Amino acid sequence: MSFDVADTSGQSWFGPGQGLTRIFGFSFIASLLQGMGTKLESIGNAAGGSNSYFGNSMKLFLLGTIIESGRRFFSWAMERFKPFQYSITAHFSEGDPAYDWIILFLTEEKVWTRSRQFQVNAASSLRQWTVNLASNPKPGGHVDEHAEYVPTYDEPQLFRWRGYWAEIRRSGSQKNQANYNAFIMDGSGSLGKLSLTLYTRDMSALSALVDDARKKYMATSRPHVIVHSADQAMLSNHRGGAWRNAKRKNRRPLSSIILQEGVISSLVKDAREFIKSEAWYIKAGIPHRRGYLLYGPPGTGKTSTIYAVVSRNVVDAFCECLTIVLQAGELGLEIYSLALSSNMLDDAMLARLVSSIPKQAIILIEDIDCAFPSREDQENEESSMRGMMMGMNMMGMNRRAMNMARPGSAVTLSGLLNVLDGVGSEEGKLFFATTNYVERLDQALLRPGRIDVKIPYQLATQEQAAALFVRFYPDDELTVDAGLDIEKKSLPDFAKPLDIPALAERFASFVPQHEFSTAELQGFLLSCKNDPLRAADEVGAWVEREKKDKLERLKREAEEKEKKEEKKEAHETKRLRGGLARLGVSVGGQEPKFEALPYLNSTVTPQHRAKVDDKPDANGAAMDQYHAEASTSKVSQVVDPNGSTLL
Numbered sequence: 001m002s003f004d005v006a007d008t009s010g011q012s013w014f015g016p017g018q019g020l021t022r023i024f025g026f027s028f029i030a031s032l033l034q035g036m037g038t039k040l041e042s043i044g045n046a047a048g049g050s051n052s053y054f055g056n057s058m059k060l061f062l063l064g065t066i067i068e069s070g071r072r073f074f075s076w077a078m079e080r081f082k083p084f085q086y087s088i089t090a091h092f093s094e095g096d097p098a099y100d101w102i103i104l105f106l107t108e109e110k111v112w113t114r115s116r117q118f119q120v121n122a123a124s125s126l127r128q129w130t131v132n133l134a135s136n137p138k139p140g141g142h143v144d145e146h147a148e149y150v151p152t153y154d155e156p157q158l159f160r161w162r163g164y165w166a167e168i169r170r171s172g173s174q175k176n177q178a179n180y181n182a183f184i185m186d187g188s189g190s191l192g193k194l195s196l197t198l199y200t201r202d203m204s205a206l207s208a209l210v211d212d213a214r215k216k217y218m219a220t221s222r223p224h225v226i227v228h229s230a231d232q233a234m235l236s237n238h239r240g241g242a243w244r245n246a247k248r249k250n251r252r253p254l255s256s257i258i259l260q261e262g263v264i265s266s267l268v269k270d271a272r273e274f275i276k277s278e279a280w281y282i283k284a285g286i287p288h289r290r291g292y293l294l295y296g297p298p299g300t301g302k303t304s305t306i307y308a309v310v311s312r313n314v315v316d317a318f319c320e321c322l323t324i325v326l327q328a329g330e331l332g333l334e335i336y337s338l339a340l341s342s343n344m345l346d347d348a349m350l351a352r353l354v355s356s357i358p359k360q361a362i363i364l365i366e367d368i369d370c371a372f373p374s375r376e377d378q379e380n381e382e383s384s385m386r387g388m389m390m391g392m393n394m395m396g397m398n399r400r401a402m403n404m405a406r407p408g409s410a411v412t413l414s415g416l417l418n419v420l421d422g423v424g425s426e427e428g429k430l431f432f433a434t435t436n437y438v439e440r441l442d443q444a445l446l447r448p449g450r451i452d453v454k455i456p457y458q459l460a461t462q463e464q465a466a467a468l469f470v471r472f473y474p475d476d477e478l479t480v481d482a483g484l485d486i487e488k489k490s491l492p493d494f495a496k497p498l499d500i501p502a503l504a505e506r507f508a509s510f511v512p513q514h515e516f517s518t519a520e521l522q523g524f525l526l527s528c529k530n531d532p533l534r535a536a537d538e539v540g541a542w543v544e545r546e547k548k549d550k551l552e553r554l555k556r557e558a559e560e561k562e563k564k565e566e567k568k569e570a571h572e573t574k575r576l577r578g579g580l581a582r583l584g585v586s587v588g589g590q591e592p593k594f595e596a597l598p599y600l601n602s603t604v605t606p607q608h609r610a611k612v613d614d615k616p617d618a619n620g621a622a623m624d625q626y627h628a629e630a631s632t633s634k635v636s637q638v639v640d641p642n643g644s645t646l647l
C-alpha cells in the first residue's frame with residue numbers, strides 16, 4: 001500500500017527529526033489500517049457477498065479518515081514539540097541591504113551551480129551579483145563580458161555551510177516581470193524574497209552565516225564605491241525596501257580633487273577623528289554623528305569630494321579603529337544617496353528609507369535645498385496650485401495623486417529634521433549634504449548637531465586652473481609628439497614645449513578668478529585632451545566666447561522672467577474677469593467671454609449686470625477685494641486704490 005501525501009505544512013523533508021518522525025508515523029498508520037481492513041473484510045464475508053462492497057467502501061472511508069487525522073495530528077505535534085523543530089528560517093526581502101549580502105554569499109558559496117534558471121541582463125553599471133559561467137572563473141565570480149547572469153533560485157537549493165545543511169528558496173521575485181509590474185503599478189504582488197533555512201537549532205549559526213555574508217559583501221565591494229539610490233517606482237508605490245538601485249563606481253584618488261589649500265585635508269582629518277572618537281562621544285553623552293554641508297556653485301567638486309573622501313580615508317579609518325573586532329578590509333562604507341527633489345518622496349517614506357540604512361554607512365542628500373522652494377518658486381507654485389488643485393478635485397483625484405502632480409519635493413522641513421536627528425541614534429553615521437543655494441536653508445537645519453561642518457566651494461581660482469591643467473597633462477605621459485607642430489607655434493620662451501608647469505601658468509593667466517567652475521574648465525581641457533599647447537593657446541578665445549554666451553544667456557533668462565511675470569499678471573487679470581463674470585458683470589463694456597473662463601459655468605443674471613472700466617492697473621486691487629468679498633457672498637462694490645468705483 002502506498003500513500004501520496006502533500007506536504008501542506010510547507011515544512012521541508014530534510015530535517016532529520018521531521019523525516020524520521022514521519023517515517024515512523026506512517027508505518028504505524030499502515031499497520032493499523034491493515035489490521036482494521038482485515039477485520040472489516042471478515043465482517044463483510046460473514047454477512048454475505050453483497051456486503052463485501054460495503055466492507056470495501058468502509059475500508060476506504062476509514063483509510064481516508066485515518067490518513068487525514070494522522071496528518072493533522074503530526075503537524076499539530078510538530079508545531080507544539082519544539083525539540084522536533086530542527087530548523088531556523090530567515091527571510092530576506094529585496095530592497096533591503098541584507099538581501100544583497102545573501103545573494104553575493106550564495107554566489108560565492110557556488111550554490112548556483114545546481115541552478116537551471118538564470119536572469120540574463122546586459123552588463124551595466126547596476127551592480128548585480130552575477131555568476132561567471134565562463135570556463136575560467138575570475139575572482140569574485142563576476143564576468144566582465146557584455147551580459148550578466150543572475151541565478152533565480154526559484155527551485156529550493158540544498159547546500160552545506162560549515163557542517164550545517166541549509167536550504168534556499170526564492171519567491172515573488174523581480175525576475176517575474178508580471179509580478180514586479182503589478183507591484184509597481186498598484187501595489188499588488190510582492191517583491192523578491194529569499195528564505196534561508198538552516199537545519200540546526202543554534203541561532204548563533206544563523207547570525208554567523210549572515211555576518212559571513214556581510215563580510216564577503218564588504219570585501220568584494222571594497223575596491224569600488226557602492227552608491228545606493230532609491231527606486232522611484234517603489235517610492236511612487238509608497239512601499240518600503242526601496243533601496244533597489246546600487247551603482248558601482250571606481251574609487252577616486254583624493255589627489256584628483258583640486259580645491260584650495262587645506263580644504264580636503266581638514267575634511268579628511270575631521271572625519272577620521274570623528275570615527276575614532278566613538279568612545280569619547282558615548283562617555284560625553286553626545287550622539288555619535290557628524291553632519292557636513294558642502295555648498296557652492298554647480299560643478300565646483302562637492303559630490304566628487306564626498307566620493308573621494310568617503311571611498312578611501314574614511315573607510316580606512318573605520319577599518320583601523322575596528323581591527324579588534326574585524327580584520328582590516330572586511331569593512332567598507334556604502335553611500336546611500338537621497339534626492340529630495342523627487343516628488344514621490346514624502347516625510348514618511350524618507351523616514352522609512354533612512355531607518356533601513358545599515359550601520360556604518362554614509363547618508364548623502366544632494367541638493368538638500370530642494371526640500372525648500374525659493375520664495376519666487378513658492379509664489380508661483382501657490383498660484384498655479386490653486387487652479388490645478390481645483391481642476392484635479394473636479395476630476396476626483398485623491399490627495400496622493402495630487403501630491404505627485406505637484407512640482408518639487410513633498411518632504412517638509414520638520415520631516416527632514418526628524419530624520420537628521422534620527423541619524424544620530426545609529427552609531428557612527430556620517431551625513432553629507434550638498435547645495436547650490438545655502439541661503440535657502442533654514443537655520444534649524446544648519447545648527448550644530450545637525451550640520452557640524454560647513455565647507456564653502458567657489459568658482460575656480462587661477463591656482464586651481466593651473467593645477468587642473470597639470471593633472472590633465474601629466475609630464476611622464478607626454479612626449480614631444482604630443483606637442484604637435486611645435487615649430488609652427490610661435491610660443492614665447494617661457495612656454496617651452498612640454499614644460500607643463502609653464503604651460504599651466506600660461507593657461508591659468510587667461511582664466512579670470514572666480515568666473516568659471518572647475519567642471520567648465522575640465523570641459524574645455526577635454527576638447528584638447530592630447531594637446532596641451534593648443535589648450536594653453538586657445539583658452540583665451542574660449543574664455544571670451546564663454547563670457548559672451550553667459551551674458552546672452554543671462555539676458556535671455558531676464559527676458560523670459562519678464563515674460564513669465566507678464567503672463568502671470570495676464571492670468572490674474574483673466575481670473576478677475578472670470579470672477580466678475582460670475583457675478584454677471586461685463587468688463588470694459590464687453591460681454592464676458594465665457595469660453596475663455598474655464599472655471600465658470602454660472603449663468604449671468606440681468607439684475608447683477610453692471611459696468612466696469614477695464615483698468616489693467618486696477619485689476620489686482622479689484623481682484624483682491626473680489627476674493628475677500630466673494631467669500632462672504634456680498635459683493636456689492638469693488639473700488640480701486642484711487643477711489644473710483646469699479647463695480
Ligand SMILES: Nc1ncnc2c1ncn2[C@@H]1O[C@H](COP(=O)(O)OP(=O)(O)OP(=O)(O)O)[C@@H](O)[C@H]1O
Pocket residue numbers: 256257258259296297298299300301302303304305434435436518519520522
Ligand atoms: N574641484 C574639482 N576638482 C576636480 N574635479 C572637479 C572639481 N570640481 C568639479 N570637478 C569635475 O567636474 C565634474 C562635476 O563635479 P561635481 O559633480 O563634483 O560638482 P558639484 O559641485 O557636485 O556639482 P553640482 O552642484 O551640480 O552637483 C566632475 O567630473 C568632476 O571631476
